[in-house]
Amino acid sequence: DYSIDNAEVVAAMQGKVKEPDIRSTIQSLANFTNRYYTTQTGLQGAQWIKDKWQTLAGSRNDVTVEFYNHSWRQPSVIMTIQGKTKPNEIVVLGGHQDSIAGFSTGEGTRAPGADDDASGIATLTSVIKAAMEAGYKPDRTVSFMAYAAEEVGLRGSQAIAQSYRSQGKNVVGVLQLDMTNYKGSSGDIYIMQDYTNAGQNDFLADLVSTYQPTVTLGYSECGYGCSDHASWTNQGYAASFPFESTFNGSNPHIHTAQDTLDKSGGNADHAVNFGKLAAAYVAELAKGNF
Numbered sequence: 001d002y003s004i005d006n007a008e009v010v011a012a013m014q015g016k017v018k019e020p021d022i023r024s025t026i027q028s029l030a031n032f033t034n035r036y037y038t039t040q041t042g043l044q045g046a047q048w049i050k051d052k053w054q055t056l057a058g059s060r061n062d063v064t065v066e067f068y069n070h071s072w073r074q075p076s077v078i079m080t081i082q083g084k085t086k087p088n089e090i091v092v093l094g095g096h097q098d099s100i101a102g103f104s105t106g107e108g109t110r111a112p113g114a115d116d117d118a119s120g121i122a123t124l125t126s127v128i129k130a131a132m133e134a135g136y137k138p139d140r141t142v143s144f145m146a147y148a149a150e151e152v153g154l155r156g157s158q159a160i161a162q163s164y165r166s167q168g169k170n171v172v173g174v175l176q177l178d179m180t181n182y183k184g185s186s187g188d189i190y191i192m193q194d195y196t197n198a199g200q201n202d203f204l205a206d207l208v209s210t211y212q213p214t215v216t217l218g219y220s221e222c223g224y225g226c227s228d229h230a231s232w233t234n235q236g237y238a239a240s241f242p243f244e245s246t247f248n249g250s251n252p253h254i255h256t257a258q259d260t261l262d263k264s265g266g267n268a269d270h271a272v273n274f275g276k277l278a279a280a281y282v283a284e285l286a287k288g289n290f
């Protein structure tokens, strides 16, 4: 039940996904000493994202940006664009804001998390910017989520997904962006096939072949619930996880003080592919126009 027939909106939004924007957001987030779920700087990072998304939302009265508070210090951040004609049907795009550098991470521990997962948050932010600049108004509700506490057991997304399920919310699809900027394999985008929805994965492949014909697509597996998409899958929702490389090609610097932008060439060229895919995913699943 996926259709691809909103080319004008896809083109407008994809054209506004810019590498310098993504690079700048990665750098800003990586500059926090760490974004660990219990530290002061982890809370400051959440505040930074909320302020950034609120600024992009401007005065749009169909847009909210809120903290989703948890039992620990770092809140998740949720930006919601109210759907015009089918507001009860929800499209979710997420990534995690927290970072980690080993099990002893605490106040003062250096964990830049440029790829894991500032890249995903920056990619989401570029799609938000594109949607706001284009004056995009979706038919379905669209929620962008910066999950807290992914590194310590997918805890932020688990809390949110469980809450959505218990409220009977109709989430029609979830896209996870975790590590989008390290080109560790020959291909551009790798669709994870475990803990995801096969039908939506096919939809993503169709979006790439339709709107990003020069982007090469591969498939891989994590072997376990390796990011927040698993929280949504566990609650019976359709989730997909496009990833930067094959498992073997993934960024070896993650979870260390060396997960910095320079390891990806000092640019966000690889992440742009994911920003354009996410833009197409929003425009074709949430439909709507300007």
Ligand SMILES: N[C@H](Cc1ccc(I)cc1)C(=O)NO
Binding pocket: 116, 117, 150, 151, 178, 220, 221, 222, 226, 227, 243, 245, 246, 247, 248, 250, 254
């Ligand atoms: N385990 C994930 C990283 C990760 C995700 C997918 C693959 I394939 C390889 C590595 C993580 O640390 N997420 O925060």
Ligand SMILES: [Zn+2]
Binding pocket: 116, 151, 254, 255
């Ligand atoms: Zn990680």
Ligand SMILES: [Zn+2]
Binding pocket: 096, 116, 117, 150, 178, 179, 227
């Ligand atoms: Zn991650």
